[in-house]
Amino acid sequence: KQEVTQIPAALSVPEGENLVLNCSFTDSAIYNLQWFRQDPGKGLTSLLLIQSSQREQTSGRLNASLDKSSGRSTLYIAASQPGDSATYLCAVPGTNAGKSTFGDGTTLTVKP
Amino acid sequence: GAVVSQHPSRVICKSGTSVKIECRSLDFQATTMFWYRQFPKKSLMLMATSNEGSKATYEQGVEKDKFLINHASLTLSTLTVTSAHPEDSSFYICSARDLKGSSQETQYFGPGTRLLVL
Numbered sequence: 001k002q003e004v005t006q007i008p009a010a011l012s013v014p015e016g017e018n019l020v021l022n023c024s025f026t027d028s029a030i031y032n033l034q035w036f037r038q039d040p041g042k043g044l045t046s047l048l049l050i051q052s053s054q055r056e057q058t059s060g061r062l063n064a065s066l067d068k069s070s071g072r073s074t075l076y077i078a079a080s081q082p083g084d085s086a087t088y089l090c091a092v093p094g095t096n097a098g099k100s101t102f103g104d105g106t107t108l109t110v111k112p
Numbered sequence: 113g114a115v116v117s118q119h120p121s122r123v124i125c126k127s128g129t130s131v132k133i134e135c136r137s138l139d140f141q142a143t144t145m146f147w148y149r150q151f152p153k154k155s156l157m158l159m160a161t162s163n164e165g166s167k168a169t170y171e172q173g174v175e176k177d178k179f180l181i182n183h184a185s186l187t188l189s190t191l192t193v194t195s196a197h198p199e200d201s202s203f204y205i206c207s208a209r210d211l212k213g214s215s216q217e218t219q220y221f222g223p224g225t226r227l228l229v230l
Contacts, residue, residue, distance in 0.1 A: 100158070
């Protein structure tokens with residue numbers, strides 16, 4: 001059974017800092033890995049999708065990496081802004097049915 | 113990108129009533145949709161897999177008679193919370209797997225429905 005762990009559970013940084021969020025998974029036989037953002041009381045916003053054949057994906061100030069062999073992914077946020085404050089979730093779909101297993105998320109607070 | 117919608121976005125109901133939540137894939141066909149539940153300050157937990165034209169597959173611990181799932185077409189799945197109680201209050205999110213993107217196992221998530229049972 002796939003297990004997804006995110007560290008840290010919460011993170012508070014001053015505006016402008018670069019930061020890294022971590023996601024680890026136990027079963028490396030994955031199709032892809034997806035990072036989401038969730039604002040309080042809201043749904044999921046997809047940030048980045050990394051295919052199993054890729055090592056990283058970039059979108060603006062966000063960069064996600066994937067190391068299947070070690071079961072790890074990182075989400076790098078450059079020059080953080082208060083608007084980046086949210087909970088960040090990583091998710092890994094199952095090998096045959098596509099259903100995703102989510103980590104518990106990292107709640108990020110960027111202070112002005 | 114592909115869009116998945118949910119309706120309603122928020123619902124408040126009295127204990128004992130039933131509530132239906134719709135999940136639609138707007139610009140693609142989805143033979144498989146997934147229903148997740150999110151408790152406050154927790155991550156999403158898969159409840160069931162909804163398969164078009166067949167019975168849903170429920171995860172362990174999820175009451176199938178409590179959470180009725182119907183996937184009548186390639187673009188619509190519904191989740192009905194029957195005889196709702198306050199402990200059913202939660203955030204429900206659906207996702208749909210793009211039929212064309214099956215090789216990539218790409219899921220698209222809906223915006224969620226917040227249910228509050230009084």
